[in-house]
Amino acid sequence: MHETKIPFGERDGILFRAHEVENGLRCGCVCPxxxxxxxxxxxxxKVVPxxxxxxxxDCFDGFREGVRRAAVALIAKHKQLMLPALIETVRVATQDGRLLEEKVELQPVMITADNVERFVDRGSLRGHAVLHQSTRxxxxxxxxxxxxxxxxxxxxEALEHSSMEIDLHHLALEQINDPAKFEHAVLHDSVNRLWIRSIRGERLAANALQKLQSVADEINAxxxxxxxxREAAEQARQIELANEKAELQRALxxxxxxxxxxxxxxxxSAQDNTTQGRAELIAGTMLRAIQAWGGRAVECTACYLLSPPDSRFCLYCDATTGKVxxxxxxxxxxxxxHKRMRCSAKPTMSMKTVPRxxxxxxxxxxxGVPITPVLPEDALQ
Known part of the structure; x- marks a missing residue:
């Protein structure tokens, strides 16, 4: 709504604020x-001039055209301008999924131009002000x-020059009418502007990207x-496993x-292939381990008989699922x-897994004395 209130009037090509001229039509001003x-x-x-x-x-260009021309006039007069800040993060991903990051940052800085051109057309595009500094x-x-x-x-962004934008659309009529506040908003305020393209920022980002890529290349290598x-070790392990499997098969x-x-x-015998007979054999191999092998042995997980401690396989059964x-x-x-066998399920499980x-x-x-124990009939009850 404030655009219907025009802050600047034009007279003889010069912009004036309302309080700088006579009241009413005597001001002699036209709409910019x-x-x-x-x-x-x-x-x-009660009303701001x-x-x-x-x-x-139906004119709504007076407000925008006047403020824009006044802003460009200030830039051309002082040949100074605060550049916006720039914060950008450059990222490079490594082959193992890690993300390397580096922040590229430019602080706001005041520059002084050699000269300023006003409202320069670049094809279909218009630069409201073009600041020249050396070759830039x-x-x-x-x-x-x-x-x-x-x-x-x-x-x-497609042009070969840096470009920026100063956002003045938020300024109230009171701020525009105050020359000091308006000058600050146009020339000095670092918050109301942003880069459209920053050539220096792009160079910094390219350098940071090159450094990150070098680090990523080292990490990837x-x-x-x-x-x-790892692949060589795994291949060697597979070969070793295959050799061990082949050797185990030959040994078996x-x-x-x-x-x-x-x-x-x-x-x-037939008696050995009964639960009672199997219990006596299990108990007998346990006694032999105590007397002949110093209490050490290997136990078959299928028939539960004990073999000498240096045995790789069960000496008594050929169960394919059994190990020692x-x-x-x-x-x-x-x-x-006798008490151990009375509460043990091993004889029954032995017969179930290895019937013969x-x-x-x-x-x-x-x-040379037999050590087979004679177990009572109720030892398996």
């Missing part, structure tokens, strides 16, 4: 936008609306070396052949074997 006569309203005590059209029309140029746009000008920004080492085949040879001389685990037996086994043994354990001690 439509060039129609203006009335100066500068005698009111301003101009208005002497005849009603800075294109300045004065914004007086809330509308985003994406296409104009795109055109400015190290990652590739580490990955190659040799063991099975030896089992068959021994079974021809000492095969398991090292065990250490308590010295009180001989005196507690290949050969019978040798339960003779070093003196």
């Amino acid at each position: 936008g439509c060039k129609q006569p203006l009335n100066a309203a500068n005698n009111g005590e 301003h101009f208005r059209h002497s005849k009603s029309n 140029q800075l294109i300045v746009r004065i914004k007086l609306s809330t509308r985003m000008e994406h296409e104009r920004y795109r055109q400015l 190290q990652s590739q070396l580490e990955q190659a080492a 085949e040799a063991h099975r052949a030896k089992q068959l040879q021994m079974a021809a001389k000492q095969s398991a 685990n090292h065990v250490s037996l308590s010295p009180d086994i001989p005196s507690t074997i 043994l290949l050969l019978r354990p040798d339960l003779k001690a070093s003196a």
Whole structure:
């Protein structure tokens, strides 16, 4: 609504504020936008001095055109301008997903131009002010609306010069009428302006990007070396596992052949393949481990019979699911074997997993005396 109140009137090509000229039509001013006569309203005590059209029309350019021309005139007069701040973050991703970042920052700084051109056309684009400093140029746009000008920004970004925007659309009529406040808003306020394109900022960002890329390249190279080492180690491990598997298979085949040879001389009996018989065999191998192997042995996870501690496979069954685990037996086994077997599920589980043994354990001690325990019938109850 304040755009209907025009802050500047034009007379003989010069802009005046309403309080600087006579009241009413005697001001002799025309609208900076439509060039129609203006009335100066500068005698009111409650209304900020301003101009208005002497005849009603649809002109809304007077406010914006006057403020824009007054702002450009200040820039041309003083040849000075506060440049906006710039904060940008440059990022580079490494091959392993890490994100490297570096902040590029320019502080607001006041510059002095060698000369200033007003309202310079660059094809379909107009620079409201163009500041020249040595071989460099800075294109300045004065914004007086809330509308985003994406296409104009795109055109400015395509030019080879830096460009910025000063946003004055928020200024109240009181601020525009105050020469000091208006000058501060145009020349010195670092908050109301932004870069459209900053050549220096782009150079800083490019340098930061190059440094980050060098760091990323080093990280990527190290990652590739580490990955190659991991792959080589994994390949070696797979070869080692394959060799171990092949060796284990050869050892198992040799063991099975030896089992068959021994079974021809000492095969398991029918009694051994009963729950009671299996319990006596389990107990017998436990006693033999105490007496002959120093309480150390390996236990088959399928038939639960104990083999000598250096055995890789069960000597008595050929269950494919069975393995052997090292065990250490308590010295009180001989005196507690009956109680242990009474509460043990191993005989039943042994029969369930291995209904038939290949050969019978040798339960003779070093003196040749049998050590097979005689378990009572209720030992398995």
